[in-house]
Amino acid sequence: MKRILAAAFLCAADSSAMAVELPPEIVKQGSIKVAIVPNYPPLEFKDPATNTLAGFDVELGEALGRKLGLKIVWQETSFDQMMPAIATGRVDAILSGMTDMASRQDTATFVDYLRNGPRFFVQQSRAAEFKDTKAFCGKKVGASRRTSFPKLIAAWSDANCGGNPIVYVGTEGSADARTQLRQGRLDAAVQGGETLPYIMDLEPGTYVPVGEVFAVQFTGLALGVKETVLQKAFVEALDGLIADGSYRALLAKWKLTDYGVEKAMINAGQ
Numbered sequence: 001m002k003r004i005l006a007a008a009f010l011c012a013a014d015s016s017a018m019a020v021e022l023p024p025e026i027v028k029q030g031s032i033k034v035a036i037v038p039n040y041p042p043l044e045f046k047d048p049a050t051n052t053l054a055g056f057d058v059e060l061g062e063a064l065g066r067k068l069g070l071k072i073v074w075q076e077t078s079f080d081q082m083m084p085a086i087a088t089g090r091v092d093a094i095l096s097g098m099t100d101m102a103s104r105q106d107t108a109t110f111v112d113y114l115r116n117g118p119r120f121f122v123q124q125s126r127a128a129e130f131k132d133t134k135a136f137c138g139k140k141v142g143a144s145r146r147t148s149f150p151k152l153i154a155a156w157s158d159a160n161c162g163g164n165p166i167v168y169v170g171t172e173g174s175a176d177a178r179t180q181l182r183q184g185r186l187d188a189a190v191q192g193g194e195t196l197p198y199i200m201d202l203e204p205g206t207y208v209p210v211g212e213v214f215a216v217q218f219t220g221l222a223l224g225v226k227e228t229v230l231q232k233a234f235v236e237a238l239d240g241l242i243a244d245g246s247y248r249a250l251l252a253k254w255k256l257t258d259y260g261v262e263k264a265m266i267n268a269g270q
Contacts, residue, residue, distance in 0.1 A: 020068065020233045026092070031071040034061055035082045035091040039173060042198040042254045043097040056254040060113065061095045063246055067237035079146050083107050086222055094222035099148050100267050110220030111234045112265040114256065117213030118149050119193035123181055124208045130188065133211040137161035139187035142177040145170030149190050152215045194259040220267065231266060238264035
């Protein structure tokens with residue numbers, strides 16, 4: 001994996017738009033098509049009161065669009081269809097809590113904007129059984145099978161559990177893992193540490209984290225591997241939001257202050 005720190009581009013242009021180079025076809029259409037799967041609060045979800053898109057990624061995307069002078073056209077899709085959509089050009093970008101993983105870098109280049117990691121959690125009613133993370137050895141631990149969490153759980157188990165490994169249970173997503181946890185079908189679950197505070201606020205007294213995040217990952221905005229001009233434009237736009245304080249304000253609004261990055265990072269696909 002090759003991750004390159006991008007220099008901060010301090011632009012004297014108006015904060016609502018930046019004088020950056022964009023691909024001619026993007027300039028012509030005046031918009032950019034962005035894939036999203038709104039089921040991972042607080043990064044992206046549907047506001048239950050209005051049924052409209054909400055969350056950190058949504059507001060970050062709109063802010064990036066303003067910096068670039070482009071309209072963001074959100075395209076809701078399934079998680080499984082996001083990478084094929086970027087590969088075939090059906091969308092120009094993905095902004096949907098996607099982890100920047102080496103296995104995805106043949107298809108996409110990532111502009112990383114959050115530092116995160118998986119964390120164990122349990123039902124509060126069973127917290128006394130799990131004084132530390134070693135208590136998960138031999139237990140049933142669930143996490144979304146479509147993420148990097150299964151491999152990370154297995155690696156942690158190999159390193160810490162010896163002959164009493166964690167019994168991993170694949171789920172259809174983080175919401176399914178929490179449902180199985182409440183039903184007693186799981187002993188514990190794993191979810192991105194950046195999302196747990198929001199979930200715990202929604203369901204007070206239900207869950208308790210155990211230990212800290214046990215791996216470091218990055219969440220990135222995905223772009224086509226050949227779209228070097230668009231990649232540079234998004235790096236400049238994100239660095240601009242970091243420089244003018246807008247990015248930090250969004251982190252604070254969505255309780256993600258412990259997971260931000262100081263500069264945009266571009267991970268070149270190989």
